[in-house]
Amino acid sequence: RSFAHLRMDANLIVPLALEEAITYSGGVFREMARIMRTAIGRARRRKVDKVESSDVEAATTEIRNEYRRILDKEDLEILRSVNENNRLEYNDRLTPLLQLLALLEYRNGENWCDVHPVLRKVLNE
Known part of the structure; x- marks a missing residue:
């Protein structure tokens, strides 16, 4: 605010x-x-x-x-996986998704990750 x-x-x-x-x-x-x-x-x-x-x-x-x-089917599958468990499974597609801010990494306590909130509707399509 x-x-x-x-x-x-x-x-x-x-x-x-x-x-x-x-x-x-x-x-x-x-x-x-x-x-x-x-x-x-x-x-x-x-x-x-x-x-x-x-x-x-x-x-x-x-x-x-x-x-x-920008995002293709493989990207959407990665985003769906992260959306379900808030964890990153490292592969060569993660860096671009983090750079695009499609995935957001948080560092409060243990590091964890989530999908950009505007993309949640896309994941449910």
């Missing part, structure tokens, strides 16, 4: 929309900025005073579609 509020007035975003943006960012500041930038652009095009949940959802859909163009 403070990351967003340092960069924009709290009155410019609906609290639920901010919470959704935080969740979809996976805790990655760069992704939070990307989601917010896209959501703000959509809100401005709609000529409204506040970023709403629909703007955040549209931003995440746009990001999800970018990933769809």
Whole structure:
């Protein structure tokens, strides 16, 4: 929240929309900025005073579609596996997935990994 509020007035975003943006960012500041930038652009095009949940959802859909163009079936299988057990099974495809932020590595206590939150819908298709 403070990351967003340092960069924009709290009155410019609906609290639920901010919470959704935080969740979809996976805790990655760069992704939070990307989601917010896209959501703000959509809100401005709609000529409204506040970023709403629909703007955040549209931003995440746009990001999800970018990933769809990049990821192949093997990548999706790796992501599904990580989504189920939060562990990495090392192979040559992991580094690109980590660099793309399709996989996010966390270091609180033991290292663990998860799929970028915007990709969860893709895994269920």
